[in-house]
Amino acid sequence: MKNKFLPFSLIFVFIIIFVIFYKGMKDKNIYIPEAKINKKIPLFSAELFHSNKIVNSSEIFDSKKFYLLNIWSSWCVPCREEHSLLMILAKDKNIDVIGLNYKDTKINATTFLDNLGNPYENIIFDKDGTKAIEWGAFGVPESFLIYNNKVIKKYIGPLNQKIITEIKKNVK
Amino acid sequence: MKILKLSIIIFIIFSFNQLMADNEDLKNKITKNLRCLVCQGQSIYDSDSEFANSLKIMVDKKIKEGLSEKQILSYFEDKYGEWILYDPLFNKNTYFLWLLPLLIFLIGGAIIFKKLIKKHK
Numbered sequence: 001m002k003n004k005f006l007p008f009s010l011i012f013v014f015i016i017i018f019v020i021f022y023k024g025m026k027d028k029n030i031y032i033p034e035a036k037i038n039k040k041i042p043l044f045s046a047e048l049f050h051s052n053k054i055v056n057s058s059e060i061f062d063s064k065k066f067y068l069l070n071i072w073s074s075w076c077v078p079c080r081e082e083h084s085l086l087m088i089l090a091k092d093k094n095i096d097v098i099g100l101n102y103k104d105t106k107i108n109a110t111t112f113l114d115n116l117g118n119p120y121e122n123i124i125f126d127k128d129g130t131k132a133i134e135w136g137a138f139g140v141p142e143s144f145l146i147y148n149n150k151v152i153k154k155y156i157g158p159l160n161q162k163i164i165t166e167i168k169k170n171v172k
Numbered sequence: 173m174k175i176l177k178l179s180i181i182i183f184i185i186f187s188f189n190q191l192m193a194d195n196e197d198l199k200n201k202i203t204k205n206l207r208c209l210v211c212q213g214q215s216i217y218d219s220d221s222e223f224a225n226s227l228k229i230m231v232d233k234k235i236k237e238g239l240s241e242k243q244i245l246s247y248f249e250d251k252y253g254e255w256i257l258y259d260p261l262f263n264k265n266t267y268f269l270w271l272l273p274l275l276i277f278l279i280g281g282a283i284i285f286k287k288l289i290k291k292h293k
Contacts, residue, residue, distance in 0.1 A: 128226060135251075
């Protein structure tokens with residue numbers, strides 16, 4: 001009795017372990033923080049890119065308007081790719097595109113905007129990356145759709161045509 | 173009198189050092205409990221990524237503002253979700269996680285206790 005029980009239980013245990021590891025292989029273990037929808041936008045004061053003025057976030061965001069806050073940087077390749085889409089979106093009168101320049105130098109960022117165009121109504125200059133943390137962002141590019149001082153939608157990674165159409169539909 | 177002044181100055185410098193060291197310890201303790209979201213598997217303390225470096229600056233700032241460890245951790249939890257904490261909080265999602273070792277310990281203890289009693293008899 002005892003002799004038979006041991007190999008069976010061993011096989012059973014191995015099968016369980018095998019199944020767990022096999023399933024684990026297919027699991028995507030990359031965690032993306034859940035986008036908290038309808039969360040109030042953070043209050044902070046920041047330096048503006050062009051005027052070097054320190055402003056409060058409440059001066060940038062009007063509660064009656066749609067905004068797309070786009071975190072970008074000149075060293076970020078996906079930002080370069082999504083830039084043409086931002087240029088298209090900037091032409092839309094219903095929405096203002098606000099930039100957050102993440103860990104960049106002013107020279108490089110200016111060259112970037114000179115080459116590709118400037119879709120941003122205002123640019124927040126975030127030299128040490130702390131403003132991006134206030135927003136709950138962890139990389140570039142990231143975009144937040146804002147209305148009534150609340151984050152309606154969050155897009156992690158570069159924007160694409162589908163998202164732009166969705167945004168345009170939202171702000172109409 | 174000169175000696176008194178000198179000793180007071182030395183005392184102030186040393187106590188200042190102590191304060192800075194305390195802050196540094198607290199910062200290390202907090203950053204070790206924060207998960208780097210870019211380089212997953214590493215803590216903020218271990219990582220040198222852009223995100224981790226910004227977070228370290230932020231922790232420094234919050235300590236200087238006088239926030240406690242708990243307040244700082246809950247600040248980051250609010251921004252990024254509970255995943256950013258290495259030490260899981262005790263709530264209804266984690267009851268099982270926290271209580272399972274205790275349960276196993278008690279069951280194991282009960283088995284050993286039972287066997288010992290059997291042997292004694």
